[in-house]
Amino acid sequence: MVDRTVTDRTAAEQAGFDPGLERKLCAGIEAGLLRDVHCVLVSRGGRLVLEHYREAPDESWGASLGTVAFDTETLHDLRSVTKSVTSLLYGIALDRGLVPPPEASLLAQFLEYPDLAAEPARAKLTIGHALTMTLGLEWDEYRSYADPLNSEIAMENAPDRYRFALEQPIVAEPGTRWVYSGGATALVGAIIERGTGRRIEDFAREALFEPLGIKTFEWLRGSDGVSSPASGLRLTAPDLLRIGRLVLEGGLSEGRQVVSPQWIASTRAPLVSTDDGLGYGYFWFHGEAPALGAARPWLAGFGNGGQRLWLLPDLDIACVIFSGNYNAPDAWVSPTRIWREIVLANLVAA
Known part of the structure; x- marks a missing residue:
C-alpha cells in the first residue's frame, strides 16, 4: 500500500493545531488500528489542516475497481452519505416551491397507488416521516447489502421500487419508531424528480454542484434506470468537503x-x-462531542464501508473519510476512531 499525503503543516501550526496530526493518523494506520482507509480530509474555519490519500483496492457498488491511487480527483462511492446530499436537494427544491413541505401527505405524491392511500393507517404517512425514517413500515437493512433479502436490495430488484417501499407491512405508528430505510430515501428522491421535472443528478448539477464548483461526479442507477438517492452518488473527497463547508x-x-x-x-x-x-433528522445523524467545557453538537452522513462526512458547527470543523471496508459489521470502527482520536483529540480542547 502506498501513502499519498498532502498536509498544510504551516497553516496547522499558525492555527495552533498539533503539527503531528498527519503522523498520528499514519501511526494508527501502520499499527493496524485504522483499517481500509482511503483518504481523510479535515478543515477548520475553512482552512485545510489535513489531506491524506492512500493507494488501496476499491469497488463501486460491488464491482471491483482494482487498486486505486486516491488523490484529489478520484471519485469514490459515498454510499449512504448520498442520503444527506439528497436532503440538501430536497431543501433546495422546497425553497423554490417545487416540492411539498415535510408535513404534506406522502401518498398524495404517489397517486398511482390509490389502493395504498385508501388504507387509513397508511394514509397518515407524511414526507417528514420519510425524511426522518419514521414511516413505521417493516424494513431490514441490517442484513449485508450482498444479501438479496436486504430490503434495499430487494427494492432495487422489485418491478416497482416505489410500490415496494410503500406497501411494506405497518409495524408502528408513523413518527414513533426510527428504522433505517433506503426505501424512505427512494421516495423522497422520487418527490424531488417529480417536483423538479428532472432526474435527481441533473437537478443536483444545476442546483448544488455547479454553485459549489463541483464539475465531476457520477450517480449510479439501478437496473430500472433510476438513480439511487440513497447510495448512488460518487464524488471526490474535496468536493464532499465543499458540501460540508456549505x-x-x-x-x-x-x-x-x-x-x-x-x-x-x-x-x-x-x-x-x-x-x-444517536439522534436523526432529515437524513443526517446527530451526536455530541465534548469541547471547550461543553457538549457540542455534531451532524454527519454515514455510509457503508466507512464513508463519513462529519461536521462540528460550533468549532467550524469538517471531516471527510473514505474507506473500503464494505459490508463489514465493524466498518464503523476505523472512521469513528479517526474522528474521536485523531480529529477531536488533537483539534478540540475538552
Missing part, C-alpha cells in the same frame, strides 16, 4: 445562498432517536 456556512458559498438558512437549520436539528443512541 452546511457549516449556513447554506452560503462565496456569498451565494445555495440552500436557505431555514433548511440548514432544519438539517441541524435531531428529531428522533436511533436504536444506537
Whole structure:
C-alpha cells in the first residue's frame, strides 16, 4: 500500500493545531488500528489542516475497481452519505416551491397507488416521516447489502421500487419508531424528480454542484434506470468537503445562498432517536462531542464501508473519510476512531 499525503503543516501550526496530526493518523494506520482507509480530509474555519490519500483496492457498488491511487480527483462511492446530499436537494427544491413541505401527505405524491392511500393507517404517512425514517413500515437493512433479502436490495430488484417501499407491512405508528430505510430515501428522491421535472443528478448539477464548483461526479442507477438517492452518488473527497463547508456556512458559498438558512437549520436539528443512541433528522445523524467545557453538537452522513462526512458547527470543523471496508459489521470502527482520536483529540480542547 502506498501513502499519498498532502498536509498544510504551516497553516496547522499558525492555527495552533498539533503539527503531528498527519503522523498520528499514519501511526494508527501502520499499527493496524485504522483499517481500509482511503483518504481523510479535515478543515477548520475553512482552512485545510489535513489531506491524506492512500493507494488501496476499491469497488463501486460491488464491482471491483482494482487498486486505486486516491488523490484529489478520484471519485469514490459515498454510499449512504448520498442520503444527506439528497436532503440538501430536497431543501433546495422546497425553497423554490417545487416540492411539498415535510408535513404534506406522502401518498398524495404517489397517486398511482390509490389502493395504498385508501388504507387509513397508511394514509397518515407524511414526507417528514420519510425524511426522518419514521414511516413505521417493516424494513431490514441490517442484513449485508450482498444479501438479496436486504430490503434495499430487494427494492432495487422489485418491478416497482416505489410500490415496494410503500406497501411494506405497518409495524408502528408513523413518527414513533426510527428504522433505517433506503426505501424512505427512494421516495423522497422520487418527490424531488417529480417536483423538479428532472432526474435527481441533473437537478443536483444545476442546483448544488455547479454553485459549489463541483464539475465531476457520477450517480449510479439501478437496473430500472433510476438513480439511487440513497447510495448512488460518487464524488471526490474535496468536493464532499465543499458540501460540508456549505452546511457549516449556513447554506452560503462565496456569498451565494445555495440552500436557505431555514433548511440548514432544519438539517441541524435531531428529531428522533436511533436504536444506537444517536439522534436523526432529515437524513443526517446527530451526536455530541465534548469541547471547550461543553457538549457540542455534531451532524454527519454515514455510509457503508466507512464513508463519513462529519461536521462540528460550533468549532467550524469538517471531516471527510473514505474507506473500503464494505459490508463489514465493524466498518464503523476505523472512521469513528479517526474522528474521536485523531480529529477531536488533537483539534478540540475538552
